[in-house]
Amino acid sequence: MSKHITPYFVLLNLLFVACDRTTPTLTPTAPNHISAARAPESQPTKKSAHLKLSTEMPRGHDANPAKIQTLLQSLEPPTPKVTLTEDQWKEKLTDKEFYILRKSGTERAFTGDLLGNKKEGIYTCAGCGSPLFSSHSKFKSGTGWPSFYQPIEAGRVEEEQDNTLGMSRVEVHCAKCGGHLGHVFTDGPDPTGLRYCINSESLNFTPLQP
Secondary structure: OHHHHHHHHHHHHHHHHHHOOOOOOOOOOOOOOOOOOOOOOOOOOOOOOOOOOOOOOOOOOOOOHHHHHHHHHHOOOOOOOOOOOHHHHHHHOOHHHHHHHOOOOOOOOOOOOOOOOOOOEEEEEOOOOOEEEEHHHEEOOOOOOOEEOOOOOOOOEEEEEEOHHHOOEEEEEEOOOOOEEEEEEOOOOOOOOOEEEEOHHHEEEEEOOO
16 A cells, blocks of 8 residues: 555645745746636735835836937826726727726736737827836746836836735736736846736837837
8 A cells, every 4th residue: 555655645745846936937837718817917926015116217228218218208298197987988998908907807818919029119008198118128027918127217107005816916007097007026127126017908009210
């Protein structure tokens, strides 16, 4: 009997070690399906308190920083706030955009149009057009959703504690219209160490003109 019992406990031991990972990985296997109850931002983070954005954002590495700044100045300012009724948002947005921006939904992993976008430009809110992220802070996280290590400038993105799904996370939303964007984690690259995990459907992209 011991010949059968020993491999069984060894297998249980191996399974426990494999599952006991406290540090989020940046290259998970692509899931076959993500339900509405399981968000892409559901990875745990060591920091449960709100992540405060610095008023002086780290410099990025755009090939054309001057053009990025010029494009930013031509886009919507972070204020005033945009306030619409639910019916007005439904009329303005697509069904997917409304689900994510106004109902805090989540798109399926590896399905977003902007996930593999490598062009230079600015990512704006699909709800109100406010600039949120620059191409310089976008990086390949392997999570299946567009990832950025910082917003384009302070004040464009706001944070809110999210204790849903039995975990403590930090939600990020557009400061201008309040649209849900995703969540921010502390497993990102330098210079901030942050990873803004954002739904493609919550963003539009404005490329730099040649």
